[in-house]
Amino acid sequence: MSTAQTHSAQNLTLADCLLQETGVDIRRCYQCGKCSAGCPMAAEMDYPSSVWMRMLQTGRPDLEKAVLKSQSIWLCLSCESCYVRCPMEIDIPRVADFLRAASKRRGLVHPRARNILRFHTAFLDSIRYTGRLYEMGMVVDYKVRSRKWWQDLLTAPGLFLRGKLNLLPHRVKHPKAMRKLFKWAAEDKEARI
Amino acid sequence: MARIGVFVCHCGENIGATVDCARVAEACRKIPGVAHSVDYKYMCSDPGQTLIREAIAQNKLTGVVVAACSPRMHEPTFRRVCSESGLNPYLCEMANLREHCSWVHEKSDVTTDKAIDLVAMLVEKVKRNKPLHPIKVPVTKTALVLGGGISGIQAALDIANAGHKVILVERDPSIGGHMSQLSETFPTLDCSQCILTPRMVEVAQHPNITLYTYSELESLDGFIGNFKTRIRKKARSLDEKLCTGCGLCTTKCPNKKIPSEFNTGLGMRTAIYVPFPQAVPNKPVIDREHCTYYTKGRCRVCEKVCPTQAIRFDQEDQIVEHEVGAVVVATGFTVKETDFFPEYGYGKYKDVINGLQFERILSASGPTLGEVKRPSDGRVPETVVFIACAGSRDPAKGIEYCSKICCMYTAKHAMLYKHKVHHGQAYVFYMDIRAAGKMYDEFTRRAIEEDHVQYIRGRVSRIYERNGKLIVQGADTLLNAMPVEIEADLVVLATAGVANEGAEALAQKLHVSYDSHKFFVEAHPKLRPVETNTAGVFLAGACQSPKDIPESVGQASGTAAKVAALFSMDELTREPVVAVVNRTAPPLYSTCVGCFLCQSACPYQAIEREEIKNRNGQVVKTIAKVNPGLCQGCGTCVAFCRSKSIDLQGYTHEQVYAEVMELLS
Amino acid sequence: MEALQKSAREALENHKAKVIIGYSEGSGGRMRPIFVQSPAEAEKLTWNDRCTQNLAVYIAKPEVQKLGKPALVAPLPVLRAVLQLASENQIKEGDLLVLALSDGRVTELSQFSEMEEFVAKTPTHLASKDQEAIERLEKMTPQERWQYWQSELTRCFKCYACRAACPMCYCSRCTVECNQPQWIPVPAHPLGNWEWHLMRAMHLAGRCVSCGACGDACPLDIPIHLLTMKVEADIHREFGSQAGMKVQSEHALSSFKVQDKENFII
């Protein structure tokens, strides 16, 4: 961190947007560390959940940016262990959702987490066009985006023989409705922060 | 014509900020009957009080209205000022402009108008106040102390040493409370039995103290100085006078497999038992739920072996009545059990225990005779994890407060463990170390520096068992929340201090209010911590909120001082706010027609029948009469009487009628 | 009603009572109370369904007490009034004799316990016309009820006949006569009438034996008895107790149960 700035008193911090949008007030967090202790991904995270909470609490723009650029918000599996055990009942998975959306919008996605984002995007594309998850199509779309051509190539035949791989998608009767949903969701106010 | 003085207080900024006090004073000047109306920065300050005193003298005032804070706060202050200046104190009333007006409304004319209304209302009331004189009531100079823990013992001894009779009632078979279960006490590590037992013996031998153990409060009636209490002496199933406490029965009793409450379920006891060796009184009790004679009608071994034939199987509970002048509530607290924690295994792991259980393991009179052995297989634990804030500071679990003593006894536990198992490794998972007492922080530093207890800052997320080891999953928030996993042999949870079972029922018997956690509520958190809203009932120790021994003893001596002060007066002066039946000229004598329906409404049985006789002794009429000693001034009879024949001094029909009419005019 | 006259004559002859309070034919086809002090006048006593006044109202009057121990001709409402007065310590056992009437038979009672058994045997539901009137009013909307009672009560000119006819209104100074403070405005204007009748109903809560004497006594036939009957019915439903069934000091509004159920206190 550059100079030892005092904690910023700047008006709209990321934490304030979070509170407005999701109703989750991270001022309640008193850094007990129980969420990081129970998080299955804490070992791999550059900033486990209790640390990024502290970074957001300071309201310092540089720390906020560091959180949005971090890999940990993408490693979060939303498995709810932290929310179940948080003594202050803070909905940490909801905070992670918010941070991921903000990170994607500001184009600060951590390079090593791009594949996770690509997977989600591929997953959503499949829903946008067919209304349901077309597994085969989603995997191909993911491979194109992530250029991971060889992954799972060997297991595909096994899956096909076991009847687990449908070649054709199951379409929803009104695909147009799906596209309308996606367009509307993209414009929602949270999407713009 | 009444000459009322109105004194509007700014209370610094508290009232002045939102209420235009000058306008209030000026508006009141126009009320008929108001002879003097001023506003001042601090009415309750000395200059403020002298202002009133002079105003009374100069304007020969017949009534005073102080428009300031809540009467619950400074009514006594201003009434004393009036009585010192020769004005009957009950001709002085307070309008609550602070808590009920300035603090809760925005600054606007509406707020000031409301303030004027409130003052005008009280002016109308004061116009109709009558001078009243305190009621003299005798004081029974005996104190009732509920709870025989260290607080109860200290309070009883102090009151008894002040020369007054004390009745000490303890629910368990022996006094001593939780302190008798402790091994050693922080911060000096002196053994709790050594410093407690002498006090317990002193209680037993003190001429002024009547001790009832294995007994509970049945009921408490009456009021300060004149309480009538009924105590249920539960049947011990033996004659205490004959029993010499030899203990033969407790050794011979065949039924030895009952989990001992004193040892928090870790050790066993017999059906006829003495909770712990140094018990006072050292007389056993038969546990009728488990004793084979009561369950199956057989055995009676204790009766056979008893040298003095003291066993009384058919003994009944006894109700003992006493008159007391004051009550000290020192019923203590308890700690949460381990089954309260889902993430720590819902209490299914034997080796996850709470602080009190570890105390018993450390204690020389405990089930393991002082050796640190874990409950599951009795092996000496090589690695022990202590978890602070287990349940406390956890709004999700409904306990948002800090239990105050766990940081200290957790450091003590870790230290004592290291003293007994030198090669063992102790970890403490903590959030903050709260060691604010004298020599307290130095004590925790000693645990870290000299006894090499490993303190890790972070709360444990989960505990699970894996091939005989307890896996404690935590994180070190000082190392970027790095996950920490420890294979422990024993885990001690410093669980939250909570109110006792039945605290709510006791509070209702004593008419004492209690908070949402069932701890008793003190009269004022800062200024009257050992009193309750019910005059004559005092609070000491952890029943008011979790606290350590020094503080409990301090509070206990505090209550003793309060009781001694109360008993220093032969007569108690009581608020003259009592009901009075009106009397008129003969032949009516009173508008009361003697239906006596008010008698059944009175909670204090303060209404008696009075026969009015004419000159030659014939009973002309029987009317109701209020005994000022018993009447507490609730006014239930007053609002109930159809013919408005009974009235409450201080809140008469005329006064409340005038208040309502003024308020809405 | 020879049986009644015979037992009245007997009571007077063997001095069980000094005066018989009963009904006899009055002017204009109306029945009026009569105080028979000599056996000769006993045949004036009669009984028919037009006898609606509650004779218990005379027990508390000093002028009647001067006449000596009374024997009261008592249909059910009068009997219940006697029991309620006893509960309110206005009369003691042995102060009076009761000639209880039920479908033609006359039974002489002097012990309160006997009276209680007698009352327990006979049903105590309201007259059908009163019951229907109350139900009709209950079905109305609050505004309609307000209009109804406004139109009825403004007609009242405060003759207090209702108070005079009610055995339970024995207070030597009624709140109406209290002027410091002036609880009830003296004039017979809408507010004065409204507060008087509401207060009267509240003061009879848990004490009214629903005899309807107040409604009959009203010269303008304002149905004020519906108010007290409705209050009594609610109290019976919600608190279980009923006036004038037993001599007991426990009165509906001067006692309570911890489990009293209500749905409007938040």
Added chain:
Amino acid sequence: MKMGYYPGCSISGSSREYGESLLAVLRALDVELAEVEDWNCCGASAAHNLNHTLSLALPARSLALAEQQGFQELLVPCAACFSRLAATRKALMADDAKRRQIADLVELPMKNIPVSINLLQLLQRVLPENLKEKLRAPFDYKVACYYGCLLVRPAEVVEFDREEDPEEMDRIMEKIGAAPLDWAFKTECCGAGFSVPRTDVVGRLCARILDDAVSRGAEAVIVACPMCHSNLDMRRQASESHSGKKYTIPILYVTQAIGLALGLDAKQLGLQRHIVPVRLSAGKSSQILENAPA
């Protein structure tokens, strides 16, 4: 008994055996399922990871359709879909503005949104008390019941069983004669959506789970969620390469275990579709179940 049914995308695709065994067992217990017409994907973790509003809109459309088709209750066998539908219902019930916004977006009134229940809740209701007598071949094996992280959590949304150390699946397993083990990874996450982008993570997390189950002598892991099943079964190789140990413990759906106990044959229950062959030990009822080419 007739019940609304929201199948979810994977039940006809990567976890067909879950669908087959579910229908077979429910037919045996004469429970009829009526699928919601034109339901769409609930968005699983992808939607709420990127756009919270989308994560409400997608399930809302299916719920609105279900409501329009007269369903009060929906069986949602997949834990992820169940969690998303339940969360959406709770969010929309609490926030009227949002509910109206989405209602006119999907052009369907959303007055009383159907309640979604998971497989265990349904089984709890339909499994007869005297199930033990009706069993043809009691499933007496030592099993580790794996609930996964979304089936019982978070409690405010799911309101079913206990958040930590849940018991309902264990009770159901006891009913069919199995011996559920007390083990420590009942609700630890299997890696969910990382199956494709970060298979190594799935390998690590699943290895922990399998290790604990195997070390306690479990003969099978019982699951009630297609994502847990595919991570523990299909990604077995990743777990083995992470821990360097071989795990042969089969992963069975609750419905398959019940099916076997009721005597339904392996084909009907789709056992042949598993990656890890379902070989239950000779021991008690020596059931060697062949499966499709390895």
Added chain:
Amino acid sequence: MSEFEPKIVAFVCNWCTYAGADLTGTSRIKYAPNVRIVRFPCTGRIDFMLLLKAFSQGADGIIVSGCHPNDCHYTSGNFHARRRWMAFRNLAEFMGIEVERIQFSWVSAAEGAKWADLVNSTVNRVRELGPYDAYRQMAASSWQ
């Protein structure tokens, strides 16, 4: 005045609701200024006649509040009050008085926030009901 501001009288018991209102003050919780508090030692002391007087003097709404059952400082004052309130409310409703204008409640000394909510909700409800013209006209047409 643009909007109708209801006049509301509150009859409260000194030990619980009055202390609760004090706590609302000490916690600086703001609430509507329409309410004037009249202090009684206990709800048992509150006479139903005072409610009639309040309406006759132009009150639009009334709050009557005291200790929760079992918490009464005088053990049973609130129990007696509850029975009287039940009898009075039934009679008032039967006579057509708008009983929704009278809010009965239990507020303890620890429920500062509840007192503020009680005042605000009552003020809003009475504001919606509007001024109690019916009772006020009856009083106006009765010269004192």
